[in-house]
Amino acid sequence: MRYVDEFRDADAVHAIAAELRALVEPGRHVKLMEVCGGHTHAIYRHGLEALLPEEVELVHGPGCPVCVIPMGRVDDGISIAERPEVTFASFGDMLRVPGGRRRSLLEAKARGADVRTVYSPLDALGIARREPEREVVFFGVGFETTAPATALTLQRARDLGVRNFSVFCNHVLIGPALRAILDSPETQIDGFVGPGHVSTVIGTRPYDFVCHEYGRPVVVAGFEPTDILQAVALLLRQLREGRAEVENAYGRVVRDEGNPRALAALDEVFAVRDDFEWRGLGAIPHSGLRVADAYADWDAEQRFAVPGARIEDPKACRCGDVLRGLAKPVDCGVFGTACTPERPLGTCMVSSEGACAAYYAYGRHLARDKMPV
């Protein structure tokens, strides 16, 4: 399969692994954060941690869009979905995410709510046009990766004059999340594997502050084994040479300036919230998007009374520490016991891109002696 096989070639992977061993400096422990949940998933799926020198530690960042939605927002979504006039359209992986009292959209659906899985917000708009008697609400979730599709859908809804469609907007921004992690006093991250898909939209320049203000290198990477290992090699080289720059190792997809049309659509349709709560990380200033005033008629939060409940993350859960690189999934007392992919307690166990879920699904045999029984 082209564009996949060449990036999973075992010889190429082993060649980069050898390069990594030559790049580490004896005795210098290096903590690198892969920001994106897609990277976390790929690292475990392909068993890449086994190929890293022991001086290199990977920390799993906050870039799992499903995981970072706080429980209060899930409950707000459920309360909209349970209205009899509403058809609630969502990406499939949000359906199992538990809100407060561990209830999910999947359960709301089983109890009678009209919840439908869509693969694109345009599919949700299609439902609204086919079923004009229904109030169709799309659950907008994701970073700058998925936000442009939501923006284009809202533009189309306005152009077509579709009045029975709205968006429950939970889109978030990667830059402020990185800043929150860098500002956290205990955090010691030496460099970042930058997100691939987000960067196709925003480009590489929004990461400049990480280098200039915090002196940490960033390498934007794709999702195949050679992509990820190559990014680690570039980071080690920068650290060794005392540089802190943004490098683009995903040039086959990412342009430095990003995608101007997508950025223009985001600008027109969304406004930045003063702050937004992230599961595991708490409220982060200027980190979330809302529907802009010009599109208020298509904003589900304007159209329906939303309870706006705040629900604290469970005390036993250490997701916040995992996301900031202070703890590994197995360090958490409820990992694999009270918190499993079927019945997740914390954010990192929720989606297959979450650090704990990836670790549980693919890697728990590697640390069996550390596992709570």
Added chain:
Amino acid sequence: MSGEVVTLADGAGGKASRRLVEGLFLEELRNPMLEPLGDAALVAANGTRLAFTTDAYVVRPLRFPGGDIGELAVNGTVNDLAVSGAVPIALSAGFVIEEGFALDELRELAASMARAARDAGVSVAAGDTKVVERGAADGVYVTTAGIGLLDLRAVLGVERVRPGDRVLVSGGIAEHGIAVMLARGNLELELDVESDTAPLGGLTAALCALGPELRWMRDPTRGGLATTLNELAAGAGATVVLDEESIPVRDDVRAACELLGIDPLYVANEGKLVAVVAPDSADAALAALRAHPLGAGAVAVGEIRADEEPLVLVDTPFGGSRIVDMLVGDPLPRIC
């Protein structure tokens, strides 16, 4: 169970389904014939050993490339008998039909069942029909039950699986699930993937000739190869180690899985066989499978290893390994 009501995850064939079956149905209905929870129950009567099974079909859409609900309803039940080491004799078919369903379409489904039954060498010997109000069912649901005569050469049982035994697969995986998903038409992917629905009696009979060297067989339907192998690991109390590169997946199926972000190990099959055989008989078993048109792509994908914690592990081409867990949640409801 996931809350107080049934959710779609409870029907997906993964962990939740297992809890529903073990925690509710087995609790209430427990008896020695049901207890093993195999693909078919083994029944002895008047000195004859029979296999007995049933399965319900709710696939949407009713027709998809490579098959339809009628063919699926015959092959699925025939295969549950075949992998239990039985030669299918007769099936029953129950139809729940929604008011307003076109008679022409019903006739086509019945004709398709007849063709599948002929191919499998089995008769649909009994049936029942119920009609419900519009909206109370989605077109038509079919339930089939079947009996088969046990092949006395075979001595099958998950408890007979030993460390060192080889795991064989009869051909490319994930084709049925991807074909149905594409047939739903909401993905706008143009790929020619057909369901692999087929009767496995020829393949299973060829393997039964190995006698006790054949340990265990299954057809990996809902939940895919991953879920079936997890049941194997749990039942055998051993670890199943797979070699990632040897798992057969057609290129276009693999491409579709990559695009959709689905692991082919979790996608349903309706005409594939997984078998565990003694190491010394692995070559003979592969030759027997490959001699049959449905087994031309048969390969060894892994082996059984002794371990205190039963798991399914995949060795990646890069020297790492990962766990292959049971399916959690449901990527694709109503696949069969």
